Amino acid sequence: MILNSGKLGWPHTLNPVPEYPALDRDLNCDVLVVGGGMSGAMLSHELTSRNLNTVVIDKGKIGGGSSSANTGLLQFSNDKTLTSMIHTFGEEIGVAFYKLCEQAMHKLIETSGRLYSDPQLIPRRSFYYASHEGDVPMLQEEFETFKKYGFNVEYWDQVKIERHMPFSKPAALYTHGDAEVNPFRMVHALVEAAARHGARVFEHTEAVHFEYDEDGVTCFTGAHKIRAKTVVFTMGYETQEMKRDRNAVLKVSYAVLTSPVEDLSDWHERCMIWETARPYLYMRTTPDNRIVVGGLDEHPPEPDQREGRALHKSDVLLGEVKKLFPRYQSLTAEYAWASIFGSTHDGMPMIGTHPDYPNSYFIEAYGGNGTVYCMIAADMLGDVLTGKERPDMEMFSLQRTSKPSPHKPVTMG
DSSP states (O other), rough: OEEEEEEOSSSSGGOOOOOOOOOOOOOEEEEEEEOOSSSHHHHHHHHHHHOOOOEOOOOOOOSSSSGGGGEEEEOOSSSOHHHHHHHHOHEEEEEEEHHHHHHHHHHHHHHTTTTTSSSEEEEEEEEESSSSGGGGGHHHHHHHHHHTTTTTTEEEEEEHHHHHSOOOEEEEEEEEEEEEEHHHHHHHHHHHHHHTTEEEEEEOOOOOOEEEEEEHHHHESSOOOEEEEEEEEEGGGGGGHSSSOOEEEEEEEEEEEEEEOOOOOGGGOOEEEEHHHHHHSSEETTTSEEEEEEEEEEEHHHHHHGGHHHHHHHHHHHHHHHHGGGTTTTEEEEEEEEEEEETTTHHHEEEEEEEEEEEEEEEOOOOOTHHHHHHHHHHHHHHHTTTTGGGGGGGGGGGOOOOOOOEEEEEEE
């Protein structure tokens, strides 16, 4: 699967990029993590903090897949609103899911401050605006739902928006407790910390074949093998090449990283911006005063149309920034890329077991809030693999066909 194309915006921000050896011997471990992207990095960091003997392998380079195309907006809000979640799954599940996302945000911010390398995670607020006048009632309802369940959100009317922004929109929600991050640096900082705490990390090491038995799993990488009590597959969207999930939806998304902006003073609190339209646009700033803008998701174009589509989408994305911020007319796209993007039909990620893969777990953090889902998954599996029950993981079941139940209050370790 070709995950990314174009000129990626993050790898140039880390120099030198850490390197890890290829596997050169047989190993035994408690947990084998297959995949060195955001979910594998976050999980390995969590497992080593709990003193589990952990091995991480990636067929390419750490952070070289979808994580290098991630645009780094971290929010407790999701593509599917809290109100919609409650309508789909019921009050207990909908609220529990959003509370998990809120708690995961707290843990992401806390974790970033304890890493050895700077992931450039900066707390931010989010500005979620009504794309059209007809979306205002939905935003008002979502605001009331947020307030009912204790989330830190403000409702902005058109007058307040015009007072704080250089553009006008009919309404917006202003949420607190979110953050921006450099995803490439975050993955490497997490893996570095995991390695310092005992994880053995191997690049250019492909899992060729697995054998499952009652006591564990044997992973064959060609010349060598790894014997693990448990395997966790953290392969992102490439998991769909291993097994197809009926709940998964794969599309292509586009993003641009602009030239630096001399003066961002008219961008209120450098908040992250997104909208109610679907597919939606989103944008944020970076520590070196660039703008990341992305979205315009669509079904993957035919191979002979990809380059043309990417050029067109880059122009559209850049134009949207200039519409909102008229002073930025001189902006150019210094980096532009397209990437595979996954979501689910019901709006929740998939985390858990699969009947065809004994002694194994999957993390499929599909959706616009993938990094937050990775933290939820790492916390849950950290508990489960150290003997603590997490019945709330049922809501993320890979086999879910009806409303799951968390059974007990949500917890984050």
